[in-house]
Amino acid sequence: MALVSSTPNVTSSINSGQRGLDLKGSNTTTSLFSSVNMWKSRRNNNNTKKKLSLVIRAVAENQGDIDFNDPNWIKHYQDEFEERFNLPHLRDVFDMKPIPTTFSLKHRGPQLVDGANTPEVQRKNGYVNEDDRTLLKVIKYSSPTSAGAECVDPNCSWIEQWVHRAGPRDKIYFQPGKVKAGIVTCGGLCPGLNDVIRQIVVTLELYGVKNIVGIPFGYRGFFDNALQEIPLSREVVQNINLAGGSLLGVSRGGGSTSDIVDSIQARRLDMIFILGGNGTHAGANAIHDECRKRKLKVAVVCVPKTIDNDILLMDKTFGFDTAVEEAQRAINSAYIEARSAYHGVGLVKLMGRSSGFIAMHASLSSGQIDICLIPEVPFSLDGPYGVLHHLQHLIQTKGSAVVCVAEGAGQDLLQKSGATDASGNVVLGDIGVHIQQQIKKHFKGVDVPVDVKYIDPTYMIRACRANASDAILCTVLGQNAVHGAFAGYSxxxxxxxxxxxxxxxxxxxxxTPRFVDPNSRMWHRCLTSTGQPDFL
Incomplete structure (x- = not known):
């Protein structure tokens, strides 16, 4: 491959998910792309702004830089992408023969086994071909300077990125009558957990699985001998979607991977469905690897659960729509309080440790927010361009203001404790309380009376039931998790x-977590709605 002398740096959005591409040469391995994920601007000790763009750079180890004019690089990239997104399958390790599916919507009974492969039955039951793919990205950017552009070369070349379509297959790799399936919910609460549990159980029974259990309180349930399996059936889970929380309970953290797999082996589980966020997924991946290492024929399938909507590549995760909808109640209350008070300020803190999707979408949908602060966009409270100065301007011109802040925003303004929770997450400082105190201090200093009302609806939102949009998403995710396990994926x-x-x-x-891209159209729409300036 031809090499050139200069490195073409291309500004890109943060969620492309690109990783190093290994091109095998005669004696060398060339890393084609590396992502710079430390993209967020930060303030230095002089309170000046450092702008660090996310850059996808061409890197050739010890050889110089890749020539993007080489016509073969796109093919190499696409081949590597396809290899990365190939799904791990149990037949990669075991000599497993597929059998006709027992899942049918139009025909039930023994006759299905003999007739499952007929085109008519396949069509009526909506079976998905193993080679079906979905295009991951649909926008063709013409320039790296386009809003939200996701480019992998200076010319923003169009590169097709395909991923595997979900759904029931006409061939399966488990005998349903012999399957024991387990379900576990990890991390914190999120609207929709019960909906997913319910649908997994219902779909398993449609396949013919009779032995279904819930593992209580997250990964802890695998190694805490005081916690017993919860037998599950359609009758048990029939109405659990009408309430929030998790029928199985949740907890953060867990034991060692080896101990968990010991428990899976002792329980004779054939399928394990794990609901959780980034940390839970990392644990599930370790469980999958350990099962393979031990030659255990276990399908490990995850359903992404994060109310923050911070899972890479995905349009959204369940619970997010409900969170945005419920956040409207808090924002509306803050707005009414602010408008009803003399020099009123409503301050709402919403969820979002490292990603500000809830705060951004709630601010945009409410139309009542004057200032939206998220983790991805740094800000100053003080100074002529700070939040407090703009807030003072709003009070003087409008008489009131409403501020929405994500819990992970402005952590550089707070004293760090260094403590972590059971999941290994850094314990955040309370930016909501800090801003509330600073608002009062600032307006006292300029001798302007102000009435601040602070609302934190976090636990009210987490514990509520899923709205209609999320309930549908949960239902389909639960069904597809079971379809994936029976298809032999792990x-x-x-x-x-x-x-x-x-x-x-x-x-x-x-x-990496998924972040709000400050160059995206959605963030620009939010800024258009709030009318806020740059706070640095």
Missing amino acids: GITVGICNTHYVYLPIPEVIT
């Missing part, structure tokens, strides 16, 4: 990409 997660339901290898969604 080490995968289910999700929605480009409006279609897909299967993705777990490693591809845990490389």
